Amino acid sequence: MPSSPLPLGSYVGSWAPGPVTAVDDLPAGPVAALSAVLDLPGAAAESGAALPPLWQWLYFLAWPPHQALGVDGHPAHGHFMPPLPDRQRMWAGGRCEFVHPLRLGDAAERVSSLKSATVKEGRTGEMLLVTEQHEFRQHGRLCVVEEQDIVYRSGRAAGQHPAGPDATTIPSPADPWQLPLQPDPALLFRFSALTANAHRIHYDSPYAQHEEGYPAPVVHGPLLALLMLELPRRHVPGSRVRALSYRLRRPVFAGEHLAVCGTPADSRADLRVATGREQRHATAKVTYA
Structure with a gap:
């Protein structure tokens, strides 16, 4: 008779990784590349200008040796990865405070x-x-404080997901701010490359379907968060985002029509990602000035 799995707390009771410091020169190339992936008419920022909020995810990237990857494409080991057996990982959400803008072309330090x-x-x-x-500094000044919530499970088990993505065009939402998109596998592949994310659910259809139970490649949660922040960046371009809180609730799949929606009120906005299946795949609250 198989033994019962140990409680997760037994694996992490003494787990206490220390802080890690990294440095990046914040070159303009990754911003130009993501701008092209998002079909912007030009680079979202040039060298010397403010980095758009959350675009710090294009920097401070880790590229482990290929043999250090697990079967799912994630690194098999990592400083902040808990010592759970047969680990599964999901980005659940986070918060960000933007104290001062990070400037492209200036060296920045990140303490994690x-x-x-x-x-x-x-x-x-x-x-x-x-x-x-994660705390980001330039010239010794604190610029951004970010928290990322990551959910881990022990054991490889396919989740409960829809039989297939809904590729029908969703009805036009009533929200004042809207951004329609139909992400395809090429877009997901390019975003994976820009963020050094080798998780196979985003570009390997057979793996996503047969190993993790998804009907199609999964749109990155961080991409949904970035798309939500495109709304204030485009609709109130003279403002600066001060704070953000977001949740990644339900997966969106390659080939689905989605709508990024926003409702502004004074100096804040409620943001969400909707499809024909679900009105709130991802949600965010943002304040700006």
Whole structure:
């Protein structure tokens, strides 16, 4: 008779990774590349200008040796990866405070640390919620404070997902701000390359379908967050985002029509990502000035 799995807390009770510091020169090339992927008419920012909020995800990238990757494409080991057996990972959301803009072309420092690791009980069993904190500085000045919430599970199990993505055009939402998009596998592949994300669910259809139970490649959660922030960047271009809180609730799949929607009120806005299946795949609250 197989033994019962150990509680997740037993694996992480003494897990306490220390902070890690990284440096990046913030060259303009990655911004120009992501601007092209998003079909912008030109680069979202040039050298010396302010980096758009959340576009720091294009920098401070880690490229482990290929043999260091696990079967899912993620690194098999990492400083902030908890020591769980047969680990599965999902980005659940985060928060950001933008104190001062990061400037393209100026060297920046990122200090990353473990803020918390909490075992929670979900509908499908135990999960470990890990919150990483990242502080970004330029010229010794604190510019951005970011927290990322990552959910880990132990054991390889396909989730409960729809039989197939909904490729029909969704009805036009009533929100004042709208951005329609139909992400295809090429867009997901290019975004994976720009963010050094080798997770196979984003570009390997057979793996996504047969190993993890998705009907098609999965749109990156960080891409959904970036798309939501495109709304204030495009509709109130003279403003500056001060704070952001976002949640990644349900996956969106390659080939689906989606609408990024926003409702502004004074100096804040409620943002969401909708498809024909779900009105709130991802949500965010943003304040700007």
